[in-house]
Amino acid sequence: MVKVENSKKGPTFFQITVSIMASFFGVQSSKNQQRDFEGGKPLNFSVIGILMTCLWYGAIYRN
Secondary structure, eight states: OOOOOOOOOOOOHHHHHHHHHHHHHTOOOHHHHHHHHHHOOHHHHHHHHHHHHHHHHHHHHOO
16 A cells, blocks of 8 residues: 655745745745745744844844
């Protein structure tokens, strides 16, 4: 008997990071957008997005 695993996994950390970086510039493929909305958890996107925003502001605010 062949065991079939459910291949519906959410996006990986790297995929979430790339999606957030694309959102900074306002570009996102419809395939990635669909993947994010169907399998992604909003908390993961929020936490990584806030961290990336803090890193961005920290990088440009240095005096």
